[in-house]
Amino acid sequence: MGPVTLELPPRSPYVGVARLAIASLARRQGLHEEVVDDLLIAVSEAVTNALLATEEEGSDEAVTVRWDGGPDEVAVHILDRGRVYDPEAALDPSDTQSLRFTLSLALLQSLVDRCDFGPRDGGGMRTTLILNL
C-alpha cells in the first residue's frame, strides 16, 4: 500500500477524522487491533499538538497527516505550519499547556516504537511516528 496524505483544517473536530482514516489504513495494513489502538492514541496526540501549535501561531494552514506503510515499518508523519518549539523546553511548568503536553509526550514516547520531532522545512513542526512490523 503506497503513501496516503490527508490535509486537515487546523480545527479540533478533524482530530477524530485523522483517527478514522488512520484506523482504516492500519487495519488494511493488517496491524493487530491492540497496535491499532496504540497508534490511534499517538496520532491523536501528534495531531492535537499540531493543531494547538498552528492555533498559537494564528495560522489557518492545513495540518498534513501522511501514512507510509511498508513491509518492515509503518511511518505516520504529522506536519504543521504552527509555532516551532523544542519538545523538551515545552515542558516548562509556567506553560499553561504544560500538563497536557507532558502527558502527551509520555504517550507518544510509549505507544509507538519511535517518535521524532523536528522543524519542518519552510516553517512549522514535523512529528514522525514509527511502528516496526
Add this chain to the structure above:
Amino acid sequence: MELGIAVKRIDSYSLVDVQGEIDVYTAPKLREKLIELVAEGSHDIVVNLEGVDFLDSTGLGVLVGALKRVKANDGSLSLVCTQDKILKIFKITGLTKVFPIHGSIDEATSSPE
C-alpha cells in the same frame, strides 16, 4: 463525534457517566460539566469511564483539573474503569497513582476516599 454526559446522585456522590470519545474536540464539554458540578457544591465525584471508547491527554488534563478543584474543597474524584486500553493510558502517564480507579460504580461509591 459526540460525547454523552449524564449525572446522577448516589448517596453523597455525583456520578458522571461519560459515553464516547474524549479528545481535544469533546473534552471542553466534560470540563464544563465538572466545573459546574463543583461550583454547585458537588465535591465528591465519580467519573464512570466504562462507556468511553477513546481517551487522550486532553481528557486526562480535564480529569486532573477536576481533581484539583474537588481537592481544593476537601472533596474526592475517583474513576470507574475496567477497559485495558483506557487503563493503559493512566498507567503510562503515572496517573494510576493520582486517581483512585475502581472496577464498578458500587465499589467507587462505597469506598472511603
